[in-house]
Amino acid sequence: xxxxxxxxxxxxxxxxxxIAYICAGDPTPSATKEYVTALVRGGADIIELGLPFSDxxxxxxxxxxxxxxxxxxxxxxxxxFRTVASxxxxxxxxxxxxxxxxxxxxxxxxVKDCAASGIxxxxxxxxxxxxxxxxAGFCRKNDVDLIFLVxxxxxxxxxxxxxxxxxxFIYLVARLxxxxxxxxxxxxxxxxxxxxxxxxxxxxxxxISSGKQAAEIICAGADGVIVGSAFVDIIASGKDVPARLEVxxxxxxxxxxxx
Amino acid sequence: MxxxxxxxxxxKYGGQFVPEVLMPALEELTEQYERxxxxxxxxxxxxxxxxxxxxxxxxxxxxxxxxxxxxxxxYLKREDLVHGGAHKLxxxxxxxxxxxxxxxxxxxxxxxxxxxGTACAMAGAAFGIKTEVYMGAKDTVRQRMNVYRMExxxxxxxxxxxxxxxxxxxxxxxxRDWVANVETTHYLIGSVVGPHPFPTIVRDxxxxxxxxxxxxxxxxxxxxxxxxxxxxxxxxxxxxIFHPFIEDDVDLFAVEAGxxxxxxxxxxxxxxxxxxxxxxxxxxxxxTKVLQNKYGQxxxxxxxxxxxxxxxxxxxxxYLADIGRxxxxxxxxxxxxxxxxxxxxxxxxxxxxESSHAxxxxxxxxxxxxxxxxxxxxxxxxxxxxxxxxMGMRK
Numbered sequence: 022x023x024x025x026x027x028x029x030x031x032x033x034x035x036x037x038x039x040i041a042y043i044c045a046g047d048p049t050p051s052a053t054k055e056y057v058t059a060l061v062r063g064g065a066d067i068i069e070l071g072l073p074f075s076d077x078x079x080x081x082x083x084x085x086x087x088x089x090x091x092x093x094x095x096x097x098x099x100x101x102f103r104t105v106a107s108x109x110x111x112x113x114x115x116x117x118x119x120x121x122x123x124x125x126x127x128x129x130x131x132v133k134d135c136a137a138s139g140i141x142x143x144x145x146x147x148x149x150x151x152x153x154x155x156x157a158g159f160c161r162k163n164d165v166d167l168i169f170l171v172x173x174x175x176x177x178x179x180x181x182x183x184x185x186x187x188x189x190f191i192y193l194v195a196r197l198x199x200x201x202x203x204x205x206x207x208x209x210x211x212x213x214x215x216x217x218x219x220x221x222x223x224x225x226x227x228x229i230s231s232g233k234q235a236a237e238i239i240c241a242g243a244d245g246v247i248v249g250s251a252f253v254d255i256i257a258s259g260k261d262v263p264a265r266l267e268v269x270x271x272x273x274x275x276x277x278x279x280x
Numbered sequence: 281m282x283x284x285x286x287x288x289x290x291x292k293y294g295g296q297f298v299p300e301v302l303m304p305a306l307e308e309l310t311e312q313y314e315r316x317x318x319x320x321x322x323x324x325x326x327x328x329x330x331x332x333x334x335x336x337x338x339x340x341x342x343x344x345x346x347x348x349x350x351x352x353x354x355y356l357k358r359e360d361l362v363h364g365g366a367h368k369l370x371x372x373x374x375x376x377x378x379x380x381x382x383x384x385x386x387x388x389x390x391x392x393x394x395x396x397g398t399a400c401a402m403a404g405a406a407f408g409i410k411t412e413v414y415m416g417a418k419d420t421v422r423q424r425m426n427v428y429r430m431e432x433x434x435x436x437x438x439x440x441x442x443x444x445x446x447x448x449x450x451x452x453x454x455x456r457d458w459v460a461n462v463e464t465t466h467y468l469i470g471s472v473v474g475p476h477p478f479p480t481i482v483r484d485x486x487x488x489x490x491x492x493x494x495x496x497x498x499x500x501x502x503x504x505x506x507x508x509x510x511x512x513x514x515x516x517x518x519x520x521i522f523h524p525f526i527e528d529d530v531d532l533f534a535v536e537a538g539x540x541x542x543x544x545x546x547x548x549x550x551x552x553x554x555x556x557x558x559x560x561x562x563x564x565x566x567x568t569k570v571l572q573n574k575y576g577q578x579x580x581x582x583x584x585x586x587x588x589x590x591x592x593x594x595x596x597x598x599y600l601a602d603i604g605r606x607x608x609x610x611x612x613x614x615x616x617x618x619x620x621x622x623x624x625x626x627x628x629x630x631x632x633x634e635s636s637h638a639x640x641x642x643x644x645x646x647x648x649x650x651x652x653x654x655x656x657x658x659x660x661x662x663x664x665x666x667x668x669x670x671m672g673m674r675k
Contacts, residue, residue, distance in 0.1 A: 125576030
C-alpha cells in the first residue's frame with residue numbers, strides 16, 4: 022500500500038497516523054513478524070522497520086541498544102528483505118536505515134529489493150537532500166517514496182527545497198537531539214508543525230512515548246506521530262513483549278483518533 | 281588542486297552525510313570559516329598563539345645517527361615539541377579561536393589516544409571556553425594519564441561505553457551531542473575527517489607544518505626533500521605536512537597501522553589500514569575509504585597506537601591515493617615498536633607510537649631507494665603517553 026493512500030484514508034476517518042518503529046531482528050530475526058503483527062493489531066497505521074547499521078549516529082541509547090541486539094542476533098540486509106517479504110502486510114512499510122548500508126548494496130539493488138519485498142518508503146537520517154540525487158532517482162523509477170526529515174534548525178530556504186522533493190510524508194524532528202522517549206512536548210515542536218506548510222502529510226518523531234503527547238501533536242496540526250524508543254524499550258525488557266506492544270500501540274492510536 | 285570551499289567534495293570523496301539538524305550548522309561553519317580564514321585580525325591572533333603559546337615554529341631536525349643507521353638522510357619535523365606534545369594543538373587553537381569568533385559558548389570533541397582531547401583542553405582553557413571531550417572507555421583506560429591531563433585543565437572527559445569503546449564510538453557520541461546542542465556548541469573535530477567543511481578546515485590549520493618545512497628544508501638543503509613520510513589514522517598530521525607540497529615533485533607516503541596482521545573477519549580487522557585495504561563507503565558524515573564488511577557494517581579496527589585506530593580516513597587522502605599523488609603503505613605493531621626503540625637509542629627522542637609507524641616505514645624501505653636521498657618524517661607526537669603500552673609489550 023502506498024503511504025499517500027494510507028494518509029488520505031485516515032484523513033477521511035479523521036484519525037492521526039500512528040507510525041510505529043522497531044528494529045528488525047531485535048532481538049532475533051524470527052521475533053520480528055510476531056512483533057510487527059502485534060503493533061498492527063494494536064492499531065499501527067504504518068510500520069517503520071529499522072535495518073540495523075553498526076554506527077547509528079542519529080539514534081539515542083534505547084534504539085542503539087536495539088540495533089546492537091539485532092546485529093548480534095545475526096540480522097543482515099539479505100535476511101531483512103526476506104523477513105519483510107514474509108510479513109505480507111496490508112499497511113505501508115517503511116525502511117529506516119543509514120546511508121552506508123544502501124550505498125554498499127548499491128542504490129538500484131536496494132530500491133528494487135524494497136519494491137519487491139513490499140516496502141513503500143525509505144528513511145535515511147544521514148542523507149540530506151544535497152546528497153540524495155542517486156537514490157531519489159531510483160526511488161522515483163520504482164514507486165518507492167524517499168522520505169525527508171525537517172528539523173527545528175532547518176532554515177526557510179532549506180525547507181522550501183526539501184518540501185519540493187518531499188514524497189510520502191515529511192518527517193518532522195520534534196527537537197534537537199537523538200531519538201529517545203521523553204515526557205513532554207516542546208514548544209519548538211508546535212512551532213515547527215506550524216512552520217511546515219505543505220500538502221504532503223506531516224509526521225512528528227523523536228521523543229514521543231505517551232498517548233497524551235501524541236494527541237497534543239495531532240492537535241497542533243500534524244498528520245501523524247512516529248513512536249520508536251517506547252516500543253524498543255518494551256522489546257528490551259523481554260517480558261510479555263507482543264502483548265505490551267499491542268497495548269501501547271492501542272493507547273497511542275486511540276489518543277489520536279479524533280473522529 | 282586549488283579547490284573552492286563551496287565544493288563539498290574531493291573527487292568523489294567527502295560531502296555532507298549528516299542528519300538534517302546539522303546541515304544549517306555546517307552551512308554556518310562554512311560561511312564563518314570563509315569569512316575569517318583570510319581575516320587579518322583572526323590570523324594575527326592565531327599566529328600569536330601558535331608562536332607564543334604553542335611554541336611554533338617546530339624545529340626540522342637532521343637525525344644524523346638514525347640517518348646513518350637507516351641509510352638515508354632523515355629530517356624529523358619535531359611536532360613532538362609543540363605544546364602538549366603533538367601536532368594536535370595547531371588545529372585546536374585554530375578551531376577554538378574560530379568558535380570564539382562565531383560566538384559559540386561550548387566546545388565538544390572526540391579523542392582516541394587523548395592527544396586531541398588534551399589539545400582541546402589546552403585551547404579551551406587558554407580561550408576560556410567550556411570544553412567536554414568524548415573518549416572510548418577502552419581508550420580512557422589505556423591512556424589514563426591523558427584523561428587526567430585533560431581534567432587538570434578543566435575539561436570534562438566523558439567515557440563512551442557503546443560499540444568498540446574506541447575512537448569511532450567517541451565520534452558517534454560527539455555527533456549525538458552536537459545534534460542536541462548545535463546552537464551553542466562547536467564540534468571541534470580532531471582530524472581531517474567528518475562532513476565538509478571539517479576536512480578542509482583541519483587541513484588548513486595543520487598546513488602550518490608543511491609550510492614551515494618548505495622554508496626550513498630550503499635553508500638546510502637548498503632544495504625540497506625527495507619524499508615526506510607521515511603516519512595516517514584520520515590523517516591530520518599527514519595532510520598538514522603533505523598539503524603545501526602537493527604541487528611539488530616530492531613523493532608522499534601515508535603510513536597506516538598494519539596492526540598485528542591483515543586479517544579481517546565479519547566484525548573486526550586486526551589493523552587500521554583503511555587507505556590500503558578499505559572500500560568506498562560513508563561514515564561519520566563523509567564518503568571515503570572505510571573498513572567494512574560486505575553489508576556495509578563498519579569493522580572494529582585495531583592498532584597498538586590508539587591515534588591510528590580508526591576504520592575511516594580523511595576524504596582528501598582517499599582522493600590523493602586514488603589519483604596516485606600519495607602512496608598508502610603500512611607498518612605493523614612490531615615494526616613500530618622497533619622504530620620506537622631506534623629513535624630512543626639513536627636520537628634520544630621518545631616518539632609517539634603513532635609517529636613510530638612513519639619511522640618504521642622509512643627503516644623498512646630506505647635501502648630500496650624508494651624514498652630518494654632526503655626524507656622528511658613528520659614526528660607528529662612524543663611518546664610519554666605510550667610508556668605503559670610499551671612497558672606492557674616488552675614484558
